[in-house]
Amino acid sequence: MASKLPQLQTKLAQASQYAAKHGGAWYKQLVERNKQYIQEPPTIEKCQTLANELFYTRLASIPGRYESFLKELDYVKHLFRNRQELKVENAGIGALFALECLAWFYGGEIVGRGFTFTGYHV
Template sequence: MLAKQLFYTRLASIPGRYELFWKELDYVKNLWKNRPDLKVEDAGIAALFGLECFAWYCAGEIVGRGFTFTSYYP
């Protein structure tokens, strides 16, 4: 019963997430248009966010390989 409730709760949150995605995308487009006015702090935060995304990607790949750094198990 709990799984069903969780499913419908997640399903109900999709329209809100969809709207927030487009708002964030519009914000990024606006920043890109006005990039000469971009502050160093904002650029630094964006760079750190990109670095964090890359780090989580690398961690996920390592976990997916069975905690090996070189290759997948044969």
């Protein structure tokens, strides 16, 4: 690990130099490209107002999302009650969805451990 420290310091220095050289131009280009999203005047009060609007809009959307969730849950319950009418295509889609959820779970676990498979760093 100690032998990798100088290499890491060199890479960090290179990244810092690149950011210092190109960061200002990138920032100006980013702001210019997204000018339609910028609120005028850019004050703290305006930012707080936008944050409150976002929070309360999302809060107000909870009942609609809850209703959608209940509909989906009712659909799954209906499928389980009528298993004999279940088509192979629907079962395959369900199995693929479950497999995808499992893969995302395992991927998240690996990322959470710092991209190690054993759980410890070498």
